[in-house]
Amino acid sequence: MKKMKRIISLLLVFILMLSLVACGGEKKDPIKIGFEGWSSGADAYMGQVAIAVLQDYIDNVNANGGWLGRQVELVPYDISKDFSESINATNRLINQDKVTAIIGPDGSPFAIPLGDIVENAQIPLLPYGSNAAVTLNDDGSVKPYVFRACPVDSDSATVLASYVYKEMGVRRVATLIETTNAYCVGMGEAFVKAFTSLGGEIVATESYPVEEIEFRAQLTKLAESKPEYIFMPAAAYKEVGNAAKQLKELGFSDNIKILGTDGWYIPELMGIAGPELEGAHLIIGADMSDPEFADIITDYNKKHGDLDMELHIYALYALNALQFIEHAILEAGSTEGPAIRDALENIKDLEVSTGGKWTLDPKTHNPKGSEFSIVKVTDSQFKTITKYTD
Amino acid sequence: MGYAKGILILMSINIVGVCGVIILTGFTGLFSLGHAGFMSIGAYVAAILTKYFGIPFLLSMLIGGLIASLSSLIVGYPTLRGKLKGDYFAIAMMGFAESIRLLFSNIYPYFNGALGLSGIPLKMNLTTSLIICAIVVYFTFRYLNSQHGKLLISIREQEVAAELIGVNVTKEKLKSLLISAFLCGISGGMMAFYYTYMTPNTFSAELSNNMLAAVVFGGMGSISGPVIATIILTALPELLRAVARWRLVIYGLLMIIVMLFRPEGLLGNKEISLYPFIKRIKKEKKVRDVTIKEGK
Numbered sequence: 001m002k003k004m005k006r007i008i009s010l011l012l013v014f015i016l017m018l019s020l021v022a023c024g025g026e027k028k029d030p031i032k033i034g035f036e037g038w039s040s041g042a043d044a045y046m047g048q049v050a051i052a053v054l055q056d057y058i059d060n061v062n063a064n065g066g067w068l069g070r071q072v073e074l075v076p077y078d079i080s081k082d083f084s085e086s087i088n089a090t091n092r093l094i095n096q097d098k099v100t101a102i103i104g105p106d107g108s109p110f111a112i113p114l115g116d117i118v119e120n121a122q123i124p125l126l127p128y129g130s131n132a133a134v135t136l137n138d139d140g141s142v143k144p145y146v147f148r149a150c151p152v153d154s155d156s157a158t159v160l161a162s163y164v165y166k167e168m169g170v171r172r173v174a175t176l177i178e179t180t181n182a183y184c185v186g187m188g189e190a191f192v193k194a195f196t197s198l199g200g201e202i203v204a205t206e207s208y209p210v211e212e213i214e215f216r217a218q219l220t221k222l223a224e225s226k227p228e229y230i231f232m233p234a235a236a237y238k239e240v241g242n243a244a245k246q247l248k249e250l251g252f253s254d255n256i257k258i259l260g261t262d263g264w265y266i267p268e269l270m271g272i273a274g275p276e277l278e279g280a281h282l283i284i285g286a287d288m289s290d291p292e293f294a295d296i297i298t299d300y301n302k303k304h305g306d307l308d309m310e311l312h313i314y315a316l317y318a319l320n321a322l323q324f325i326e327h328a329i330l331e332a333g334s335t336e337g338p339a340i341r342d343a344l345e346n347i348k349d350l351e352v353s354t355g356g357k358w359t360l361d362p363k364t365h366n367p368k369g370s371e372f373s374i375v376k377v378t379d380s381q382f383k384t385i386t387k388y389t390d
Numbered sequence: 391m392g393y394a395k396g397i398l399i400l401m402s403i404n405i406v407g408v409c410g411v412i413i414l415t416g417f418t419g420l421f422s423l424g425h426a427g428f429m430s431i432g433a434y435v436a437a438i439l440t441k442y443f444g445i446p447f448l449l450s451m452l453i454g455g456l457i458a459s460l461s462s463l464i465v466g467y468p469t470l471r472g473k474l475k476g477d478y479f480a481i482a483m484m485g486f487a488e489s490i491r492l493l494f495s496n497i498y499p500y501f502n503g504a505l506g507l508s509g510i511p512l513k514m515n516l517t518t519s520l521i522i523c524a525i526v527v528y529f530t531f532r533y534l535n536s537q538h539g540k541l542l543i544s545i546r547e548q549e550v551a552a553e554l555i556g557v558n559v560t561k562e563k564l565k566s567l568l569i570s571a572f573l574c575g576i577s578g579g580m581m582a583f584y585y586t587y588m589t590p591n592t593f594s595a596e597l598s599n600n601m602l603a604a605v606v607f608g609g610m611g612s613i614s615g616p617v618i619a620t621i622i623l624t625a626l627p628e629l630l631r632a633v634a635r636w637r638l639v640i641y642g643l644l645m646i647i648v649m650l651f652r653p654e655g656l657l658g659n660k661e662i663s664l665y666p667f668i669k670r671i672k673k674e675k676k677v678r679d680v681t682i683k684e685g686k
Binding site: 039040041044048077078080081082083084085087088089091092094095096108109112113116131133137138139179180181182184185186209210 | 392393395396397400491492495496503504505506508509512584585586587588589590591592596597600627628631635636637638639641
């Protein structure tokens with residue numbers, strides 16, 4: 001009993017000390033930018049890489065004198081545990097840390113409930129990687145303090161549909177969709193709508209539960225209706241890896257290829273099922289192997305090679321958000337929420353880290369001007385074949 | 391809404407749900423891995439009634455709880471009559487919760503399927519949630535200390551003996567499941583009006599596990615134990631924010647340490663109550679009064 005008490009009290013002391021370390025070192029009045037992301041657990045690569053990239057950018061800003069003559073500080077919080085975390089983290093960022101703006105979270109279900117909170121606090125929130133309901137209310141009105149720092153996910157599915165119909169001459173597509181994930185369902189709906197309105201045919205539809213590893217039954221059924229492509233907008237790349245392997249095993253992979261979205265544009269996938277995915281097409285917001293990213297990737301690898309995580313597109317979307325905020329703060333000349341909000345709404349032709357010049361639409365708070373890249377898997381690598389806008 | 395306020399609201403939402411699990415798992419001894427399913431039903435029913443039909447949120451939460459309670463009959467009646475218990479019952483409940491999740495993911499009118507229900511009015515403030523929480527804890531306490539509670543404990547301790555002395559085991563178990571599902575439904579409704587957005591995945595197996603963990607962590611056979619455990623488990627991830635990426639590791643580690651040193655949970659089957667303190671203060675006062683009198 002005594003021993004336990006001692007251990008627990010030691011642990012408590014340890015935790016308290018750590019929190020003191022975190023609170024200490026208060027510089028005079030820096031501009032604080034909050035960040036919410038998954039930085040522990042299975043999806044830790046999402047948040048940790050983003051934090052590294054954002055911190056680098058901010059270090060660079062600080063070395064050059066900061067914004068408005070003030071230093072900039074990143075306050076990153078982890079929201080991996082469950083849905084309640086993004087609300088808690090946002091409340092904490094606003095009330096305890098008094099941040100100027102918040103970047104993230106990167107999942108729509110985490111970002112959607114935050115609209116009211118940031119509106120009351122008048123703190124701009126810039127989520128990245130999320131669906132239409134993030135910036136829009138049910139009635140279509142825009143949430144005044146939420147701005148998207150990435151393309152609306154369903155846009156890419158629409159563009160992909162028109163690419164495969166017009167450029168590749170595909171007429172028969174089957175879909176394989178996880179029905180419990182908002183991202184997958186949203187992508188599927190957008191693709192089907194765009195593809196059928198162009199005149200294409202969805203020949204078969206199958207679904208699977210999250211974290212499925214066995215796809216043989218669905219693939220066999222889909223293959224019976226002889227599609228040219230299977231559209232699989234999975235959010236988890238392992239599912240695509242397994243499906244591709246099993247498609248090859250069943251002997252369909254010569255006639256049927258896979259179509260996908262940026263949800264599984266993760267370099268690790270090529271290690272799992274590179275050869276099996278040969279010939280698969282997907283659409284992404286930006287291609288990381290494009291020479292324009294060479295600098296930022298080498299830079300990242302040099303500084304954060306020890307993280308053992310590759311730089312991914314979502315981290316760059318987070319960086320886009322930071323660039324939006326930087327532009328808005330400098331433009332507004334102030335760190336007041338309403339002023340930054342107005343400046344964000346008026347962003348025009350801002351050059352962002354993912355390439356292209358972005359303009360924010362004041363009616364939807366979505367960026368316009370983002371380009372999409374069509375990627376083909378060749379020799380176990382993601383290779384961009386063209387840039388395409390509808 | 392303040393940071394501390396938000397955490398307090400979350401605590402009271404969790405406590406309401408955990409009270410449901412206390413009745414079923416802590417006192418009746420039926421392990422369940424599916425209480426998130428009842429929360430899901432309560433949350434969706436309450437949210438839909440208020441959002442589309444304009445029913446006041448307290449009433450729709452009540453209806454949500456009742457429907458969750460009724461739905462527990464679907465799985466409860468056949469399993470409990472068949473004397474399913476232990477792991478088997480737990481897994482039947484898990485299956486129920488999973489099927490609810492998949493069902494809601496595929497219903498589009500009103501439920502909006504996997505895309506999730508958004509635009510639920512924000513109704514849960516600190517006062518409302520604390521009052522609901524207090525009522526539920528008081529109810530749980532009174533119920534479990536009544537004749538009903540004694541019957542449940544007898545079933546937990548020795549089911550055959552309980553049956554021999556004339557306890558209608560199936561009926562009592564079913565009653566405990568109904569109440570348990572009702573409370574979880576209410577908790578789900580509170581969650582809906584606090585989050586203002588939910589998808590069927592909000593009510594994942596993890597949520598059931600967390601509630602079960604709070605009951606085991608706090609002590610089976612105690613009410614105050616799991617309530618305290620819920621408070622700790624809700625606050626802990628927030629307190630650990632300072633350690634960033636190691637947060638969830640330390641969270642898990644602390645739970646392991648407590649379970650190693652106190653396998654019966656924080657309080658075992660005891661209760662923390664203010665009564666002994668009050669008694670002692672009264673006694674001291676009496677003694678003081680006496681000494682003062684004698685001194686005179």
